[in-house]
Amino acid sequence: MDTIDLDGAGLPHRISQTLIKAILDRTLRGGDRLVETELQKHFGVSRSPVREAFRDLEKRGLVEIRARRGTFVKKITRKDINEHYPVLAVLEGLAARQAHGHMRRDSGKALAAELRAMEAAARTSDVELFLEHHGRFHGVYIQASGNQLLIDMIMDLRLRGTMLRYFYPHTPAYCQQSLDIHQRILSALCNPQEAPGQVERLVRGHIEEMLVLKEWEL
Amino acid sequence: MDTIDLDGAGLPHRISQTLIKAILDRTLRGGDRLVETELQKHFGVSRSPVREAFRDLEKRGLVEIRARRGTFVKKITRKDINEHYPVLAVLEGLAARQAHGHMRRDSGKALAAELRAMEAAARTSDVELFLEHHGRFHGVYIQASGNQLLIDMIMDLRLRGTMLRYFYPHTPAYCQQSLDIHQRILSALCNPQEAPGQVERLVRGHIEEMLVLKEWEL
Protein backbone atom coordinates (compact mmCIF):
# COMPACT_ATOMS: atom_id res chain seq x y z
CA MET A 1 0.00 0.00 0.00
CA ASP A 2 1.29 3.40 -0.94
CA THR A 3 0.73 6.84 0.54
CA ILE A 4 -2.74 8.15 -0.20
CA ASP A 5 -3.52 11.83 -0.67
CA LEU A 6 -6.37 13.41 1.25
CA ASP A 7 -5.98 17.15 1.56
CA GLY A 8 -8.66 19.36 2.94
CA ALA A 9 -10.57 19.60 6.19
CA GLY A 10 -11.66 16.90 8.61
CA LEU A 11 -8.69 14.57 8.56
CA PRO A 12 -9.97 12.16 11.22
CA HIS A 13 -13.36 11.93 9.56
CA ARG A 14 -11.88 11.21 6.17
CA ILE A 15 -9.58 8.58 7.61
CA SER A 16 -12.41 6.87 9.45
CA GLN A 17 -14.57 6.93 6.33
CA THR A 18 -11.81 5.25 4.36
CA LEU A 19 -11.34 2.64 7.07
CA ILE A 20 -15.09 2.05 7.30
CA LYS A 21 -15.20 1.32 3.58
CA ALA A 22 -12.24 -1.03 3.92
CA ILE A 23 -13.90 -2.87 6.80
CA LEU A 24 -17.29 -3.13 5.11
CA ASP A 25 -15.89 -4.49 1.85
CA ARG A 26 -13.69 -6.82 3.85
CA THR A 27 -10.37 -5.42 2.69
CA LEU A 28 -9.84 -5.39 6.42
CA ARG A 29 -11.05 -8.63 7.99
CA GLY A 30 -12.37 -9.34 11.45
CA GLY A 31 -9.50 -9.71 13.91
CA ASP A 32 -7.10 -7.67 11.80
CA ARG A 33 -4.95 -5.31 13.78
CA LEU A 34 -4.87 -1.63 12.90
CA VAL A 35 -1.41 -0.24 13.68
CA GLU A 36 -1.25 3.50 14.18
CA THR A 37 2.22 3.92 12.70
CA GLU A 38 1.32 1.99 9.55
CA LEU A 39 -1.82 4.02 8.86
CA GLN A 40 0.08 7.18 9.75
CA LYS A 41 2.49 6.52 6.90
CA HIS A 42 -0.27 5.24 4.61
CA PHE A 43 -2.33 8.43 4.92
CA GLY A 44 0.67 10.73 5.24
CA VAL A 45 -0.48 12.30 8.51
CA SER A 46 0.56 12.17 12.11
CA ARG A 47 -0.80 9.68 14.62
CA SER A 48 -3.25 12.10 16.23
CA PRO A 49 -5.90 12.07 13.49
CA VAL A 50 -5.44 8.31 13.13
CA ARG A 51 -6.14 7.84 16.82
CA GLU A 52 -9.23 10.02 16.59
CA ALA A 53 -10.42 7.98 13.63
CA PHE A 54 -10.02 4.84 15.74
CA ARG A 55 -12.27 6.37 18.39
CA ASP A 56 -14.88 7.03 15.76
CA LEU A 57 -14.72 3.45 14.53
CA GLU A 58 -15.02 2.24 18.09
CA LYS A 59 -18.10 4.37 18.67
CA ARG A 60 -19.65 2.83 15.57
CA GLY A 61 -18.84 -0.63 16.87
CA LEU A 62 -16.60 -1.60 13.95
CA VAL A 63 -13.38 -1.98 15.91
CA GLU A 64 -12.38 -2.79 19.45
CA ILE A 65 -9.72 -0.71 21.19
CA ARG A 66 -7.89 -2.67 23.85
CA ALA A 67 -5.84 -0.41 26.10
CA ARG A 68 -2.10 -0.54 25.45
CA ARG A 69 -2.55 -3.48 23.15
CA GLY A 70 -3.96 -2.06 19.95
CA THR A 71 -7.18 -1.74 17.98
CA PHE A 72 -8.66 -4.70 16.13
CA VAL A 73 -11.42 -5.05 13.58
CA LYS A 74 -14.36 -6.56 15.38
CA LYS A 75 -14.92 -10.23 14.79
CA ILE A 76 -18.47 -11.28 14.01
CA THR A 77 -19.75 -14.11 16.13
CA ARG A 78 -23.00 -16.02 16.30
CA LYS A 79 -23.64 -14.15 19.54
CA ASP A 80 -23.38 -10.80 17.75
CA ILE A 81 -25.97 -11.90 15.22
CA ASN A 82 -28.30 -13.23 17.89
CA GLU A 83 -28.06 -9.96 19.78
CA HIS A 84 -28.20 -7.67 16.77
CA TYR A 85 -31.50 -8.48 15.12
CA PRO A 86 -33.85 -8.39 18.12
CA VAL A 87 -32.54 -4.95 19.02
CA LEU A 88 -32.70 -3.67 15.46
CA ALA A 89 -36.18 -5.13 15.14
CA VAL A 90 -37.71 -3.27 18.08
CA LEU A 91 -36.03 -0.03 17.07
CA GLU A 92 -37.16 -0.20 13.46
CA GLY A 93 -40.58 -1.25 14.66
CA LEU A 94 -40.75 1.89 16.75
CA ALA A 95 -39.50 3.96 13.82
CA ALA A 96 -42.23 2.54 11.61
CA ARG A 97 -44.87 3.29 14.25
CA GLN A 98 -43.70 6.87 14.64
CA ALA A 99 -43.40 7.33 10.88
CA HIS A 100 -46.93 6.02 10.43
CA GLY A 101 -48.16 8.81 12.70
CA HIS A 102 -47.07 11.51 10.30
CA MET A 103 -46.53 10.11 6.81
CA ARG A 104 -46.19 12.63 4.02
CA ARG A 105 -47.21 11.90 0.48
CA ASP A 106 -43.62 12.04 -0.77
CA SER A 107 -42.55 9.46 1.80
CA GLY A 108 -45.18 7.09 0.45
CA LYS A 109 -44.00 7.76 -3.08
CA ALA A 110 -40.41 7.11 -2.11
CA LEU A 111 -41.37 3.82 -0.48
CA ALA A 112 -43.28 2.75 -3.56
CA ALA A 113 -40.39 3.68 -5.82
CA GLU A 114 -37.91 1.67 -3.78
CA LEU A 115 -40.26 -1.31 -3.71
CA ARG A 116 -40.59 -1.20 -7.50
CA ALA A 117 -36.81 -1.08 -7.79
CA MET A 118 -36.59 -4.06 -5.45
CA GLU A 119 -39.04 -5.98 -7.64
CA ALA A 120 -37.03 -5.16 -10.73
CA ALA A 121 -33.80 -6.25 -9.08
CA ALA A 122 -35.43 -9.46 -7.89
CA ARG A 123 -36.64 -10.24 -11.41
CA THR A 124 -33.09 -10.00 -12.74
CA SER A 125 -31.69 -11.76 -9.67
CA ASP A 126 -29.43 -8.79 -9.00
CA VAL A 127 -29.00 -9.37 -5.29
CA GLU A 128 -26.57 -6.51 -4.81
CA LEU A 129 -28.98 -4.00 -6.33
CA PHE A 130 -31.86 -5.51 -4.40
CA LEU A 131 -30.04 -5.01 -1.12
CA GLU A 132 -29.30 -1.41 -1.97
CA HIS A 133 -32.94 -0.54 -2.57
CA HIS A 134 -34.02 -2.70 0.34
CA GLY A 135 -31.78 -0.59 2.54
CA ARG A 136 -33.24 2.60 1.13
CA PHE A 137 -36.79 1.34 1.63
CA HIS A 138 -36.10 0.95 5.32
CA GLY A 139 -34.25 4.25 5.34
CA VAL A 140 -37.36 6.08 4.17
CA TYR A 141 -39.56 5.30 7.15
CA ILE A 142 -36.63 5.46 9.56
CA GLN A 143 -36.02 9.05 8.49
CA ALA A 144 -39.76 9.71 8.41
CA SER A 145 -39.98 8.79 12.08
CA GLY A 146 -38.48 12.19 12.79
CA ASN A 147 -36.90 10.87 15.99
CA GLN A 148 -33.26 11.86 15.60
CA LEU A 149 -32.07 9.77 18.54
CA LEU A 150 -33.81 6.75 17.08
CA ILE A 151 -32.46 7.49 13.60
CA ASP A 152 -28.89 7.70 14.85
CA MET A 153 -29.12 4.50 16.85
CA ILE A 154 -30.63 2.57 13.96
CA MET A 155 -28.08 3.89 11.49
CA ASP A 156 -25.23 2.80 13.73
CA LEU A 157 -26.78 -0.64 14.04
CA ARG A 158 -27.34 -0.90 10.32
CA LEU A 159 -23.71 -0.06 9.69
CA ARG A 160 -22.70 -2.98 11.85
CA GLY A 161 -25.35 -5.03 10.08
CA THR A 162 -23.50 -4.46 6.85
CA MET A 163 -20.61 -6.43 8.33
CA LEU A 164 -23.02 -9.21 9.19
CA ARG A 165 -24.42 -9.48 5.71
CA TYR A 166 -21.36 -11.33 4.43
CA PHE A 167 -22.24 -14.21 6.68
CA TYR A 168 -25.73 -14.64 5.34
CA PRO A 169 -26.05 -15.77 1.74
CA HIS A 170 -28.72 -13.48 0.33
CA THR A 171 -30.23 -15.61 -2.40
CA PRO A 172 -32.47 -14.47 -5.25
CA ALA A 173 -35.12 -16.69 -3.69
CA TYR A 174 -35.01 -14.72 -0.46
CA CYS A 175 -35.29 -11.46 -2.37
CA GLN A 176 -38.37 -12.73 -4.17
CA GLN A 177 -39.94 -13.94 -0.98
CA SER A 178 -39.33 -10.74 0.99
CA LEU A 179 -41.14 -8.63 -1.60
CA ASP A 180 -44.49 -9.63 -0.14
CA ILE A 181 -43.81 -8.45 3.39
CA HIS A 182 -42.47 -5.14 2.09
CA GLN A 183 -45.63 -4.65 0.08
CA ARG A 184 -47.64 -5.16 3.24
CA ILE A 185 -45.40 -2.78 5.19
CA LEU A 186 -45.85 -0.16 2.47
CA SER A 187 -49.62 -0.52 2.53
CA ALA A 188 -49.79 -0.31 6.30
CA LEU A 189 -47.54 2.74 6.48
CA CYS A 190 -49.53 4.59 3.86
CA ASN A 191 -52.92 3.74 5.33
CA PRO A 192 -53.79 6.21 8.10
CA GLN A 193 -56.57 3.88 9.24
CA GLU A 194 -54.12 1.09 10.00
CA ALA A 195 -53.47 0.42 13.67
CA PRO A 196 -50.05 1.73 14.75
CA GLY A 197 -49.41 -1.52 16.58
CA GLN A 198 -49.91 -3.47 13.38
CA VAL A 199 -47.42 -1.36 11.45
CA GLU A 200 -44.89 -1.86 14.22
CA ARG A 201 -45.53 -5.62 14.37
CA LEU A 202 -45.05 -6.05 10.63
CA VAL A 203 -41.66 -4.35 10.59
CA ARG A 204 -40.44 -5.91 13.79
CA GLY A 205 -41.47 -9.36 12.65
CA HIS A 206 -39.83 -8.89 9.27
CA ILE A 207 -36.48 -8.11 10.87
CA GLU A 208 -36.70 -10.76 13.57
CA GLU A 209 -37.12 -13.29 10.79
CA MET A 210 -33.46 -12.88 9.91
CA LEU A 211 -32.66 -14.83 13.06
CA VAL A 212 -34.90 -17.73 12.16
CA LEU A 213 -33.15 -18.26 8.85
CA LYS A 214 -30.71 -21.08 9.26
CA GLU A 215 -28.31 -20.39 6.42
CA TRP A 216 -25.87 -18.29 8.42
CA GLU A 217 -22.37 -19.52 7.79
CA LEU A 218 -19.93 -18.79 10.57
CA MET B 1 -10.58 25.04 40.83
CA ASP B 2 -7.17 23.75 41.70
CA THR B 3 -5.03 21.02 40.20
CA ILE B 4 -6.33 17.57 41.03
CA ASP B 5 -4.12 14.55 41.45
CA LEU B 6 -4.95 11.34 39.58
CA ASP B 7 -1.99 9.04 39.31
CA GLY B 8 -2.22 5.55 37.95
CA ALA B 9 -3.43 4.00 34.72
CA GLY B 10 -6.17 5.09 32.35
CA LEU B 11 -5.85 8.85 32.34
CA PRO B 12 -8.55 9.49 29.73
CA HIS B 13 -10.98 7.17 31.49
CA ARG B 14 -10.41 8.79 34.84
CA ILE B 15 -10.84 12.24 33.38
CA SER B 16 -14.06 11.29 31.61
CA GLN B 17 -15.41 9.71 34.80
CA THR B 18 -14.73 12.90 36.70
CA LEU B 19 -16.39 14.96 34.03
CA ILE B 20 -19.37 12.61 33.89
CA LYS B 21 -19.90 13.06 37.62
CA ALA B 22 -19.63 16.82 37.22
CA ILE B 23 -22.16 16.83 34.41
CA LEU B 24 -24.62 14.53 36.16
CA ASP B 25 -24.60 16.52 39.41
CA ARG B 26 -24.86 19.71 37.40
CA THR B 27 -21.55 21.19 38.47
CA LEU B 28 -21.27 21.52 34.71
CA ARG B 29 -24.50 22.82 33.23
CA GLY B 30 -25.99 22.29 29.80
CA GLY B 31 -24.39 24.59 27.27
CA ASP B 32 -21.20 25.01 29.31
CA ARG B 33 -18.06 24.96 27.25
CA LEU B 34 -15.28 22.54 28.07
CA VAL B 35 -11.95 24.13 27.18
CA GLU B 36 -9.09 21.72 26.64
CA THR B 37 -6.41 24.02 28.04
CA GLU B 38 -8.39 24.69 31.22
CA LEU B 39 -8.97 21.02 31.98
CA GLN B 40 -5.39 20.27 31.02
CA LYS B 41 -4.19 22.55 33.81
CA HIS B 42 -6.92 21.38 36.18
CA PHE B 43 -5.99 17.71 35.89
CA GLY B 44 -2.27 18.37 35.47
CA VAL B 45 -1.98 16.44 32.22
CA SER B 46 -1.46 17.26 28.56
CA ARG B 47 -4.25 17.89 26.10
CA SER B 48 -4.16 14.43 24.54
CA PRO B 49 -5.91 12.53 27.35
CA VAL B 50 -8.35 15.40 27.74
CA ARG B 51 -9.28 15.16 24.08
CA GLU B 52 -9.74 11.41 24.37
CA ALA B 53 -11.98 11.95 27.38
CA PHE B 54 -14.06 14.34 25.28
CA ARG B 55 -14.53 11.63 22.68
CA ASP B 56 -15.73 9.28 25.38
CA LEU B 57 -18.24 11.84 26.64
CA GLU B 58 -19.43 12.40 23.10
CA LYS B 59 -19.96 8.68 22.59
CA ARG B 60 -22.07 8.64 25.73
CA GLY B 61 -24.09 11.57 24.44
CA LEU B 62 -23.23 13.90 27.31
CA VAL B 63 -21.37 16.49 25.28
CA GLU B 64 -21.36 17.73 21.73
CA ILE B 65 -18.08 18.25 19.89
CA ARG B 66 -18.33 20.88 17.20
CA ALA B 67 -15.34 20.86 14.88
CA ARG B 68 -12.87 23.68 15.47
CA ARG B 69 -15.41 25.28 17.75
CA GLY B 70 -15.14 23.39 21.01
CA THR B 71 -17.06 20.86 23.07
CA PHE B 72 -20.17 21.80 24.98
CA VAL B 73 -22.25 20.03 27.60
CA LYS B 74 -25.40 18.89 25.88
CA LYS B 75 -28.44 21.01 26.52
CA ILE B 76 -31.61 19.15 27.39
CA THR B 77 -34.60 20.14 25.32
CA ARG B 78 -38.20 19.07 25.22
CA LYS B 79 -37.35 17.30 21.97
CA ASP B 80 -34.68 15.23 23.71
CA ILE B 81 -37.19 14.10 26.30
CA ASN B 82 -39.81 13.29 23.68
CA GLU B 83 -37.28 11.22 21.75
CA HIS B 84 -35.65 9.58 24.76
CA TYR B 85 -38.45 7.75 26.47
CA PRO B 86 -40.04 5.94 23.52
CA VAL B 87 -36.65 4.53 22.56
CA LEU B 88 -35.74 3.58 26.11
CA ALA B 89 -39.18 2.04 26.51
CA VAL B 90 -38.91 -0.38 23.58
CA LEU B 91 -35.37 -1.35 24.53
CA GLU B 92 -36.20 -2.03 28.17
CA GLY B 93 -39.33 -3.81 27.04
CA LEU B 94 -37.18 -6.11 24.93
CA ALA B 95 -34.76 -6.57 27.81
CA ALA B 96 -37.61 -7.60 30.09
CA ARG B 97 -38.91 -10.05 27.49
CA GLN B 98 -35.50 -11.65 27.05
CA ALA B 99 -34.88 -11.69 30.81
CA HIS B 100 -38.24 -13.39 31.33
CA GLY B 101 -37.08 -16.19 29.07
CA HIS B 102 -34.33 -17.23 31.42
CA MET B 103 -34.91 -15.85 34.89
CA ARG B 104 -32.79 -17.32 37.66
CA ARG B 105 -33.95 -17.54 41.22
CA ASP B 106 -31.38 -14.98 42.40
CA SER B 107 -32.59 -12.46 39.84
CA GLY B 108 -36.07 -12.75 41.26
CA LYS B 109 -34.73 -12.32 44.77
CA ALA B 110 -32.76 -9.25 43.74
CA LEU B 111 -35.86 -7.74 42.13
CA ALA B 112 -37.90 -8.39 45.26
CA ALA B 113 -35.19 -6.88 47.47
CA GLU B 114 -35.03 -3.72 45.39
CA LEU B 115 -38.80 -3.41 45.39
CA ARG B 116 -38.89 -3.71 49.20
CA ALA B 117 -36.21 -1.01 49.41
CA MET B 118 -38.29 1.15 47.09
CA GLU B 119 -41.32 0.69 49.35
CA ALA B 120 -39.30 1.61 52.41
CA ALA B 121 -37.93 4.72 50.71
CA ALA B 122 -41.41 5.70 49.57
CA ARG B 123 -42.74 5.38 53.12
CA THR B 124 -40.14 7.82 54.39
CA SER B 125 -40.52 10.02 51.30
CA ASP B 126 -36.82 9.66 50.57
CA VAL B 127 -37.04 10.33 46.86
CA GLU B 128 -33.30 10.15 46.32
CA LEU B 129 -33.06 6.69 47.87
CA PHE B 130 -36.18 5.59 45.98
CA LEU B 131 -34.62 6.56 42.67
CA GLU B 132 -31.46 4.65 43.48
CA HIS B 133 -33.29 1.41 44.13
CA HIS B 134 -35.66 2.08 41.25
CA GLY B 135 -32.63 2.27 39.00
CA ARG B 136 -31.25 -0.96 40.41
CA PHE B 137 -34.61 -2.71 39.98
CA HIS B 138 -34.49 -1.98 36.28
CA GLY B 139 -30.81 -2.86 36.22
CA VAL B 140 -31.56 -6.38 37.41
CA TYR B 141 -33.69 -7.47 34.48
CA ILE B 142 -31.62 -5.47 32.01
CA GLN B 143 -28.57 -7.47 33.03
CA ALA B 144 -30.62 -10.65 33.19
CA SER B 145 -31.51 -10.19 29.53
CA GLY B 146 -28.00 -11.43 28.78
CA ASN B 147 -27.95 -9.42 25.55
CA GLN B 148 -24.74 -7.41 25.87
CA LEU B 149 -25.53 -5.13 22.91
CA LEU B 150 -28.90 -4.35 24.44
CA ILE B 151 -27.37 -3.83 27.88
CA ASP B 152 -24.80 -1.37 26.57
CA MET B 153 -27.35 0.63 24.59
CA ILE B 154 -29.73 0.87 27.52
CA MET B 155 -26.99 1.83 29.94
CA ASP B 156 -25.89 4.65 27.66
CA LEU B 157 -29.46 5.86 27.39
CA ARG B 158 -29.97 5.65 31.15
CA LEU B 159 -26.86 7.75 31.70
CA ARG B 160 -28.35 10.44 29.54
CA GLY B 161 -31.62 9.93 31.38
CA THR B 162 -29.87 10.90 34.57
CA MET B 163 -29.40 14.34 33.07
CA LEU B 164 -33.10 14.47 32.28
CA ARG B 165 -34.18 13.67 35.79
CA TYR B 166 -33.42 17.18 37.03
CA PHE B 167 -36.18 18.47 34.83
CA TYR B 168 -38.85 16.21 36.23
CA PRO B 169 -39.81 16.80 39.85
CA HIS B 170 -39.94 13.28 41.28
CA THR B 171 -42.48 13.65 44.06
CA PRO B 172 -43.13 11.26 46.95
CA ALA B 173 -46.60 10.84 45.44
CA TYR B 174 -45.14 9.55 42.19
CA CYS B 175 -42.89 7.13 44.07
CA GLN B 176 -45.87 5.75 45.94
CA GLN B 177 -47.90 5.41 42.77
CA SER B 178 -45.18 3.67 40.79
CA LEU B 179 -44.81 0.91 43.38
CA ASP B 180 -47.85 -0.86 41.99
CA ILE B 181 -46.59 -1.20 38.43
CA HIS B 182 -43.24 -2.46 39.67
CA GLN B 183 -44.99 -5.09 41.75
CA ARG B 184 -46.79 -6.25 38.61
CA ILE B 185 -43.56 -6.25 36.61
CA LEU B 186 -41.90 -8.31 39.32
CA SER B 187 -44.73 -10.84 39.34
CA ALA B 188 -44.75 -11.14 35.57
CA LEU B 189 -41.00 -11.58 35.32
CA CYS B 190 -40.95 -14.28 37.98
CA ASN B 191 -43.92 -16.18 36.57
CA PRO B 192 -42.75 -18.52 33.79
CA GLN B 193 -46.37 -18.96 32.72
CA GLU B 194 -46.76 -15.28 31.94
CA ALA B 195 -46.85 -14.38 28.25
CA PRO B 196 -43.58 -12.76 27.08
CA GLY B 197 -45.57 -10.10 25.28
CA GLN B 198 -47.28 -9.14 28.51
CA VAL B 199 -43.99 -8.72 30.37
CA GLU B 200 -42.70 -6.56 27.56
CA ARG B 201 -45.88 -4.47 27.45
CA LEU B 202 -45.81 -3.80 31.19
CA VAL B 203 -42.24 -2.48 31.15
CA ARG B 204 -42.63 -0.53 27.93
CA GLY B 205 -45.83 1.06 29.13
CA HIS B 206 -44.31 1.98 32.46
CA ILE B 207 -41.48 3.88 30.81
CA GLU B 208 -43.62 5.50 28.14
CA GLU B 209 -45.71 6.94 30.94
CA MET B 210 -42.89 9.33 31.76
CA LEU B 211 -43.84 11.23 28.62
CA VAL B 212 -47.48 11.58 29.59
CA LEU B 213 -46.63 13.24 32.87
CA LYS B 214 -47.06 16.94 32.48
CA GLU B 215 -44.85 18.25 35.25
CA TRP B 216 -41.68 18.58 33.19
CA GLU B 217 -40.16 22.00 33.76
CA LEU B 218 -38.03 23.24 30.92
Place this chain on the structure above:
DNA sequence: TCGAGATAAATTGTCGACAATCGACAGTCG
Protein backbone atom coordinates in the same frame (compact mmCIF):
# COMPACT_ATOMS: atom_id res chain seq x y z
C1' DT C 1 -23.77 56.08 18.10
C1' DC C 2 -23.50 52.19 15.38
C1' DG C 3 -21.65 48.96 12.07
C1' DA C 4 -17.97 47.04 8.86
C1' DG C 5 -13.42 45.69 8.46
C1' DA C 6 -8.97 44.80 10.25
C1' DT C 7 -6.30 43.15 13.92
C1' DA C 8 -5.28 40.50 18.13
C1' DA C 9 -6.25 36.86 21.42
C1' DA C 10 -7.88 32.48 22.44
C1' DT C 11 -8.71 27.83 21.16
C1' DT C 12 -8.65 23.77 18.50
C1' DG C 13 -6.05 20.74 15.00
C1' DT C 14 -1.80 18.59 13.86
C1' DC C 15 2.75 17.26 14.40
C1' DG C 16 7.19 14.92 15.88
C1' DA C 17 9.56 13.22 19.94
C1' DC C 18 9.90 10.89 24.24
C1' DA C 19 8.15 7.65 27.90
C1' DA C 20 5.65 3.61 29.35
C1' DT C 21 4.02 -0.82 28.41
C1' DC C 22 3.33 -5.21 26.11
C1' DG C 23 4.73 -9.56 23.65
C1' DA C 24 8.26 -12.53 22.11
C1' DC C 25 12.46 -14.63 22.65
C1' DA C 26 16.38 -16.32 24.92
C1' DG C 27 18.79 -17.75 28.82
C1' DT C 28 18.78 -19.79 33.38
C1' DC C 29 17.43 -22.68 37.06
C1' DG C 30 14.93 -26.44 39.12
Place this chain on the structure above:
DNA sequence: CGACTGTCGATTGTCGACAATTTATCTCGA
Protein backbone atom coordinates in the same frame (compact mmCIF):
# COMPACT_ATOMS: atom_id res chain seq x y z
C1' DC D 1 12.79 -31.14 29.71
C1' DG D 2 9.76 -27.56 31.31
C1' DA D 3 8.80 -23.31 33.79
C1' DC D 4 10.37 -18.92 35.20
C1' DT D 5 12.73 -14.46 34.54
C1' DG D 6 15.17 -10.75 32.17
C1' DT D 7 16.02 -8.32 28.00
C1' DC D 8 14.86 -6.36 23.56
C1' DG D 9 11.98 -4.64 19.81
C1' DA D 10 7.59 -2.95 18.55
C1' DT D 11 3.56 -0.27 19.62
C1' DT D 12 0.68 2.59 22.28
C1' DG D 13 0.29 6.59 25.71
C1' DT D 14 1.61 11.19 26.72
C1' DC D 15 3.72 15.45 26.10
C1' DG D 16 4.97 20.30 24.51
C1' DA D 17 5.24 23.14 20.42
C1' DC D 18 3.58 24.94 16.15
C1' DA D 19 -0.13 25.82 12.55
C1' DA D 20 -4.82 26.85 11.32
C1' DT D 21 -9.07 28.59 12.53
C1' DT D 22 -12.42 30.82 15.18
C1' DT D 23 -13.89 34.39 18.31
C1' DA D 24 -13.28 38.76 20.52
C1' DT D 25 -11.49 43.45 20.35
C1' DC D 26 -10.30 47.65 18.34
C1' DT D 27 -10.33 51.21 14.86
C1' DC D 28 -12.33 53.97 11.57
C1' DG D 29 -15.87 55.99 8.91
C1' DA D 30 -20.81 56.95 7.95
